[in-house]
Amino acid sequence: MAALAVLRRSAPARLLSGTLCVHSRVLAPWRQYQSNRHFSNDKILVEMDESTGVAVMKMKNPPVNGLSLELLTEFSISLEKLEIDRGCRGLILTSASPKVFSAGLDITEMCGKSAEHYAAFWKAVQEMWLKLFGSNMVTIAAINGSSPAGGCLMAMCCDYRIMADSPKYAIGLNETQLGIVAPFWFKDTMTHTVGSRVTEQSLQLGQMYPAPAALKFGLVDQLVPEDKVQITAAAAMAQWLSVPDHARQITKPMIRKPIVDRLVKQREADIDNFVSFISKESIQKSLQAYMDRLKQKKQ
Numbered sequence: 001m002a003a004l005a006v007l008r009r010s011a012p013a014r015l016l017s018g019t020l021c022v023h024s025r026v027l028a029p030w031r032q033y034q035s036n037r038h039f040s041n042d043k044i045l046v047e048m049d050e051s052t053g054v055a056v057m058k059m060k061n062p063p064v065n066g067l068s069l070e071l072l073t074e075f076s077i078s079l080e081k082l083e084i085d086r087g088c089r090g091l092i093l094t095s096a097s098p099k100v101f102s103a104g105l106d107i108t109e110m111c112g113k114s115a116e117h118y119a120a121f122w123k124a125v126q127e128m129w130l131k132l133f134g135s136n137m138v139t140i141a142a143i144n145g146s147s148p149a150g151g152c153l154m155a156m157c158c159d160y161r162i163m164a165d166s167p168k169y170a171i172g173l174n175e176t177q178l179g180i181v182a183p184f185w186f187k188d189t190m191t192h193t194v195g196s197r198v199t200e201q202s203l204q205l206g207q208m209y210p211a212p213a214a215l216k217f218g219l220v221d222q223l224v225p226e227d228k229v230q231i232t233a234a235a236a237m238a239q240w241l242s243v244p245d246h247a248r249q250i251t252k253p254m255i256r257k258p259i260v261d262r263l264v265k266q267r268e269a270d271i272d273n274f275v276s277f278i279s280k281e282s283i284q285k286s287l288q289a290y291m292d293r294l295k296q297k298k299q
C-alpha cells in the first residue's frame, strides 16, 4: 500500500516536470474547505465525493465561461489541491452554465493590454494545460454545451469526453477564424486526440464541429442527451477507476510525458512568442473585429 501511495503522489511531479508554480497576482484565497469537501472560489466550484474519490469541478464564469486570468489561476490552484489529495482519484470537468462548456480564452484578456499582462495571461494558460494534460488522476470532460478553442483544448486534455448530443453545440479549435494561430502545444493536443491528418485540416480551416460530427472522428468519445451528461460521466469514471491506479498511472505518462516536456522545455520562448504575436497591430485588429462580430450577432 505504501508503495502505491508513493506512486500516486510522485507520478504527477514527474509528469509535470516541476511546473507547480502559479501566477501570484490574482491568487484568490480559499473561501472555505468544508467538512463535506465542497470548496469554491469565484470561478471554480469543486464537489468532492469521498465515497467514490471523484471530484466534480465546475467552471462558473457566466455567461460563457471565458477562460480569464482569474478563472485559469483558480483552476490551476484547485487542480493542484486535488492532485495532492490522496482521496481523490478522478476528476470530472464540466460547466456550471447550461449550453456552454467554455467559450475558450477570454478574448478581452488578449486585447488592448500591456505586454506584462499578456505574459501573465499566457503563463496561466500554459499552467492550466500542463496541469490538466499532465494530471495523474482520471480526467473526464462532461461537455454540456459549446466548446470552441480553449474550451476544446481543455476537453482534449481529459482522458475521456462525453458531450451533449445536440447539433446546436459545437467543438473545435477555431483560432484561424479569429486571425490567430493555435500554438504548437494546442496542435500537439489535437494530434494526440484525433491524429495528424484531421488536425492539419481542422487547424487550417479553424473548423468547429457539431457534436455528431465530432463523435465521428473521435474528437469526443460519447454523445448522450443533455440531461444525461453528468450521470454518464460518473458511470464512465467508475469504469476507469476499476483499473488499478498504479498501473494506469504508469501507463498514462508513457504517452503524455514527451508532449508535456516539449512545452516545459520552451515555456519562456513560448510566452515571448505569444506576447510578440498578440501585440501586433494587425492581430489586435483581427481580435477586435471578431469581438465586434460576436456582439453584432445578437442585434
Ligand SMILES: CCCCC/C=C\C/C=C\C=C\CC(=O)SCCNC(=O)CCNC(=O)[C@H](O)C(C)(C)COP(=O)(O)OP(=O)(O)OC[C@H]1O[C@@H](n2cnc3c(N)ncnc32)[C@H](O)[C@@H]1OP(=O)(O)O
Pocket: 063, 064, 066, 099, 100, 102, 103, 104, 105, 106, 107, 108, 146, 148, 149, 150, 151, 174, 175, 178, 180, 181, 182, 183, 273, 274, 277, 278, 291, 294, 295, 297, 298
Ligand atoms: C506563430 C506563433 C503563434 C503563437 C501563439 C499565438 C497566439 C495564440 C493565441 C490565442 C489562442 C486562443 C485560443 C482561444 O481560446 S481564442 C477564443 C476563441 N473563442 C471563440 O471563438 C468563441 C466565441 N464565442 C462563441 O462562439 C459564442 O459566444 C458561444 C458559442 C461560446 C456562446 O454563444 P451564445 O450565443 O450563448 O453567447 P454570445 O451571445 O455569443 O456571447 C455572450 C457574451 O460573451 C461574449 N463572449 C463570447 N465568447 C467570448 C470569448 N471567448 N471571450 C470574451 N467574450 C466572449 C460575447 O461577446 C457576448 O458578450 P456581450 O455581447 O454579452 O457583451
